[in-house]
Amino acid sequence: MMSKQPIRVAVTGAAGNIGYALLFRIASGAMFGPDQPVALNLIEIPPALDALKGVVMELDDCAFPLLKDVVATTDMDEGFKDVNWALLVGSVPRKAGMERSDLLGINGKVFTGQGKAIGANAAADVRVLVVGNPCNTNCLIAMNNAEGVPNDRFFAMTMLDENRAKTQLAQKAGVDVTEVSNMTIWGNHSATQYPDFYSAKIGGKSAAEVIDDEAWLKDTFIPDVQTRGAAIIKARGASSAASAANGIVDSVRALTTPTAPGDTFSMCLCSDGSYATPEGLIISFPCRSDGQKIEIVKGIELNTFSRTKFDASVQELSEEREAVKDLI
Numbered sequence: 119m120m121s122k123q124p125i126r127v128a129v130t131g132a133a134g135n136i137g138y139a140l141l142f143r144i145a146s147g148a149m150f151g152p153d154q155p156v157a158l159n160l161i162e163i164p165p166a167l168d169a170l171k172g173v174v175m176e177l178d179d180c181a182f183p184l185l186k187d188v189v190a191t192t193d194m195d196e197g198f199k200d201v202n203w204a205l206l207v208g209s210v211p212r213k214a215g216m217e218r219s220d221l222l223g224i225n226g227k228v229f230t231g232q233g234k235a236i237g238a239n240a241a242a243d244v245r246v247l248v249v250g251n252p253c254n255t256n257c258l259i260a261m262n263n264a265e266g267v268p269n270d271r272f273f274a275m276t277m278l279d280e281n282r283a284k285t286q287l288a289q290k291a292g293v294d295v296t297e298v299s300n301m302t303i304w305g306n307h308s309a310t311q312y313p314d315f316y317s318a319k320i321g322g323k324s325a326a327e328v329i330d331d332e333a334w335l336k337d338t339f340i341p342d343v344q345t346r347g348a349a350i351i352k353a354r355g356a357s358s359a360a361s362a363a364n365g366i367v368d369s370v371r372a373l374t375t376p377t378a379p380g381d382t383f384s385m386c387l388c389s390d391g392s393y394a395t396p397e398g399l400i401i402s403f404p405c406r407s408d409g410q411k412i413e414i415v416k417g418i419e420l421n422t423f424s425r426t427k428f429d430a431s432v433q434e435l436s437e438e439r440e441a442v443k444d445l446i
C-alpha cells in the first residue's frame with residue numbers, strides 16, 4: 119500500500135508556551151487525522167534555540183508513528199521550505215509602557231519578513247494561520263508581502279474566542295457544550311470582538327431567546343469573553359497556552375473538514391466586502407468549509423446592537439491598517 123505523503127507544517131515561536139502545547143498534538147494526529155503523516159518545521163529566534171532543541175528531544179522521545187521529519191531552525195527560508203501549512207504563533211509580546219502602535223510596528227517587521235519567506239519558499243498549496251498578536255493585522259501584513267500566494271490562503275484565529283463563548287453559553291443555559299452552534303465572533307481578535315449571542319444557537323434556537331437574560335448577555339457574557347485572556351493570566355500566572363493550542367488544532371480542522379450542516383465557525387479572513395466591511399481587511403466572520411474551499415456565510419441578520427458592536431471592531435481594524443500602511 120502506498121503511504122500518504124506527509125503534510126509539512128511550519129510553526130513559528132515553536133519553543134514558546136503555545137508551541138509546547140501544540141507540537142505534540144500535531145505530531146499525534148489530532149490536527150490532520152490518525153492516518154496522515156506529518157513533518158514539522160520549527161522556527162525560532164536565536165535566544166530560544168537551546169529551548170527548541172529540548173522540545174525536539176521530547177518529540178523524539180514520544181516516538182510518534184506519524185511524525186516523519188523535524189527541522190529546527192532560525193532561518194526563515196529553511197523554515198518555510200515546502201510547507202503546506204504555516205502556523206505563525208511567535209510574536210513579540212507587549213511590554214509595560216509599549217503603545218499598541220509600537221507593538222504593531224515591531225511585529226509588522228517580523229510579519230513582513232515571514233510573508234516574503236512564505237511566498238519564496240512554501241509549497242504551492244500553502245495555507246497560513248496567524249495566531250501571534252495582533253493576529254489580524256499581522257496576518258494582513260504577511261498576506262500583502264507573500265508574493266504569489268493568493269489572499270484566500272490567509273487566516274487569523276478567533277477559534278479560541280468562539281470556544282470560550284460556547285462554553286459560557288452552555289454553562290449559563292445548563293446544557294452540554296455540543297448543544298451550542300453558530301457561535302460567531304465578529305471583527306477583530308481583541309477586546310473589541312463581538313461574540314454574537316443573537317445568532318448563536320442553543321439546541322437550534324437563538325441563544326438570546328433560550329437564555330432570556332439580555333442584561334447578563336450584554337454586561338457579563340460579552341466582557342467575559344473579550345477579557346478571558348487577562349483572566350487566565352491573573353489566575354494561572356501565565357497566558358493561555360493549552361487552550362490556544364487547542365484553538366489552533368480546531369481552526370485547521372474546521373478549515374480542512376466539511377462543516378456540519380447548518381453550522382458555521384469563526385475565522386478571520388480577507389474581507390470581500392461582505393456585511394458592508396472594507397475589502398482587504400482581515401476580519402472574523404461566520405464561515406463554512408466544504409473541506410477545501412472556505413466561504414463567508416452571508417445573510418445573517420445583524421440587529422442594531424450587533425451592527426454597532428461589529429462596526430466598532432472593524433473600525434479598530436481599519437485604524438490598525440492605517441498604522442502599518444507602509445508595510446503592506
Ligand SMILES: NC(=O)c1ccc[n+]([C@@H]2O[C@H](COP(=O)([O-])OP(=O)(O)OC[C@H]3O[C@@H](n4cnc5c(N)ncnc54)[C@H](O)[C@@H]3O)[C@@H](O)[C@H]2O)c1
Pocket residue numbers: 130131132133134135136137161162163166207208209210211228248249250251252253275276277278279307357358359362365
Ligand atoms: N489568536 C489567539 O487567539 C491567541 C491566543 C493566545 C495567544 N495568542 C498569541 O500567541 C502568541 C504566542 O503566545 P505564547 O504564549 O506561545 O508566547 P511565548 O512568549 O511563550 O512564545 C513566543 C515564542 O515566539 C518566539 N518568537 C518571537 N519572535 C519570533 C520570530 N520573529 N520568529 C520566530 N519565533 C519568534 C519567542 O522566542 C518565543 O519562544 C502571542 O502573541 C499571544 O498573544 C493568540
